[in-house]
Amino acid sequence: MLNKTGIPTAEDVKKVSPSEDRLKEGPVAIIECFQEIPCNPCTEACKQGAIQPMKNINSLPKLDFDRCNGCGVCLSRCPGLAIFIVDASYSDTEAVVRIPFEYLPVPQVGDKVVGLNRAGEELGFFEVIKVQSGGNKNKTYTLWMVVPTDLAMDVRSIRLGGVRHAS
Amino acid sequence: MPKVKDIEILVVGGGPAGLSAASAAANLGAGVLVLERDGKPGGQLVKQTHKFFGSKKQYAGDRGYQIGNLLIEQCENNPCVEVWTDTTALGIYEDGVVTAEGQGKHLKINPKKVIVATGASEKMIAFPNNDLPGIYGAGAVQTLMNVHGIVPGHRVLMIGAGNIGLIVSYQLMQAGVEIAAIIEAAPTIGGYLVHASKIRRAGVPILTSHTISEAYGQESVEGAIICKLDENWKPILGSEQDLKVDVICLAVGLSPLTELCFQADCQMKYVPELSGHVPIRNEYLETTRPGLYVAGDVSGVEEASSAMVEGRLAGINAAYSLGYGEDVAPKLQAEALVELSELRAGPAGQKTMRGIMNLMDKGGAVC
Numbered sequence: 001m002l003n004k005t006g007i008p009t010a011e012d013v014k015k016v017s018p019s020e021d022r023l024k025e026g027p028v029a030i031i032e033c034f035q036e037i038p039c040n041p042c043t044e045a046c047k048q049g050a051i052q053p054m055k056n057i058n059s060l061p062k063l064d065f066d067r068c069n070g071c072g073v074c075l076s077r078c079p080g081l082a083i084f085i086v087d088a089s090y091s092d093t094e095a096v097v098r099i100p101f102e103y104l105p106v107p108q109v110g111d112k113v114v115g116l117n118r119a120g121e122e123l124g125f126f127e128v129i130k131v132q133s134g135g136n137k138n139k140t141y142t143l144w145m146v147v148p149t150d151l152a153m154d155v156r157s158i159r160l161g162g163v164r165h166a167s
Numbered sequence: 168m169p170k171v172k173d174i175e176i177l178v179v180g181g182g183p184a185g186l187s188a189a190s191a192a193a194n195l196g197a198g199v200l201v202l203e204r205d206g207k208p209g210g211q212l213v214k215q216t217h218k219f220f221g222s223k224k225q226y227a228g229d230r231g232y233q234i235g236n237l238l239i240e241q242c243e244n245n246p247c248v249e250v251w252t253d254t255t256a257l258g259i260y261e262d263g264v265v266t267a268e269g270q271g272k273h274l275k276i277n278p279k280k281v282i283v284a285t286g287a288s289e290k291m292i293a294f295p296n297n298d299l300p301g302i303y304g305a306g307a308v309q310t311l312m313n314v315h316g317i318v319p320g321h322r323v324l325m326i327g328a329g330n331i332g333l334i335v336s337y338q339l340m341q342a343g344v345e346i347a348a349i350i351e352a353a354p355t356i357g358g359y360l361v362h363a364s365k366i367r368r369a370g371v372p373i374l375t376s377h378t379i380s381e382a383y384g385q386e387s388v389e390g391a392i393i394c395k396l397d398e399n400w401k402p403i404l405g406s407e408q409d410l411k412v413d414v415i416c417l418a419v420g421l422s423p424l425t426e427l428c429f430q431a432d433c434q435m436k437y438v439p440e441l442s443g444h445v446p447i448r449n450e451y452l453e454t455t456r457p458g459l460y461v462a463g464d465v466s467g468v469e470e471a472s473s474a475m476v477e478g479r480l481a482g483i484n485a486a487y488s489l490g491y492g493e494d495v496a497p498k499l500q501a502e503a504l505v506e507l508s509e510l511r512a513g514p515a516g517q518k519t520m521r522g523i524m525n526l527m528d529k530g531g532a533v534c
Contacts, residue, residue, distance in 0.1 A: 058513025080361025
């Protein structure tokens with residue numbers, strides 16, 4: 001149970017996941033926000049009109065997967081660091097997962113990092129192919145990692161404490 | 168300086184509520200003096216490195232310290248606001264005079280209206296050896312790290328999975344400190360689940376229905392024994408675990424800092440949902456002592472976003488009662504009230520809503 005462990009269940013994740021077909025079409029946001037709290041910056045961040053205006057500020061965000069182009073602006077704006085971008089069109093066997101990142105050191109392009117799932121369990125070494133800075137004010141980095149397609153909906157964090165290089 | 172400082176509105180406390188109150192009142196033309204105990208205004212905002220929730224109106228998406236700087240700037244740029252730092256309010260007298268200590272001097276202030284925005288203080292819990300060096304309140308850990316740049320230790324046991332426990336754990340991890348576990352006596356996580364999830368996926372266990380049985384160590388903390396609780400919150404024998412940690416951080420709740428309200432003879436009421444004794448006040452935050460308003464955690468422990476709106480509301484009302492902003496004040500009041508009810512409308516605000524209902528219920532026992 002999410003409210004006992006902090007780990008969203010498979011059912012929770014399913015509710016906010018696009019179809020397999022949509023995932024294969026290209027980058028799309030996965031908004032892992034499961035609790036009604038007073039918060040709406042994602043709705044204002046989205047310039048595609050994909051995150052619909054909320055009925056009230058406590059409503060859960062609603063994403064129109066077909067309108068979402070995976071630009072990632074909402075990812076860097078979400079105060080809860082609860083938005084990820086998955087691009088399963090990267091190659092036949094691999095997907096790109098973008099995660100918000102606010103720790104030091106910030107990995108560099110080309111680094112292999114240890115990817116973790118929602119429970120913090122290790123899933124393997126994955127290459128960082130892009131690092132976007134959120135800028136001076138926002139400060140949240142976006143890390144782009146290449147992962148096997150079947151792990152695209154599982155990799156959500158990386159092991160902290162520096163980069164472990166594969167030997 | 169004259170023996171007694173005359174001022175239209177005195178704000179006690181320069182945190183999110185107090186600074187918002189000061190600039191709202193000054194924007195309508197009132198003269199405001201803010202007393203701040205610390206060397207710098209901003210209250211707890213100066214230590215908050217995470218992005219805030221809420222909406223644009225409460226600066227959502229900005230980090231707490233950025234919002235603090237913004238509020239400080241708003242006050243600095245307003246010639247009607249004066250801020251006295253390193254100044255602690257000491258008492259409030261029957262004739263309305265407020266006394267304070269600042270720069271080693273005993274100061275007297277004669278305000279027409281007072282807004283008490285003193286915030287809250289941290290609670291403590293009882294367990295063997297809870298006085299060992301290495302046991303901190305979460306506020307102290309934040310001050311050490313985020314104000315002075317000092318990490319408190321290497322490996323931390325966090326007690327409490329409310330928003331403060333979760334956020335301070337995250338900040339510790341950002342500073343490179345390991346969190347052995349976050350334990351919470353309640354069966355569920357009290358803070359926002361997005362905070363919990365981001366910590367959990369970085370590998371930190373969050374153990375609900377767990378408490379600390381004891382701390383141990385010779386000169387300072389060397390470890391803690393934690394145990395599981397059954398559904399009646401009784402320790403389960405044999406469930407003990409030994410965690411080697413050099414820091415135990417307590418984030419077990421806050422109590423409104425209401426001494427001035429008690430002293431001012433405001434009618435007080437114990438409201439558990441608001442975290443303790445709070446002054447009875449009307450919708451516009453005026454207490455039973457006419458001309459004395461409250462805003463922020465002192466009127467019931469809540470989030471900084473609502474503290475800022477409450478501050479604004481109290482500031483507008485204090486200025487309005489002095490004859491300022493007659494054309495715009497009613498509209499501004501209505502806007503602030505709408506913002507507050509929006510913020511509290513969801514499940515996360517239900518406890519506060521119940522608390523305020525309980526507080527407004529005149530039938531209850533008061534002291």
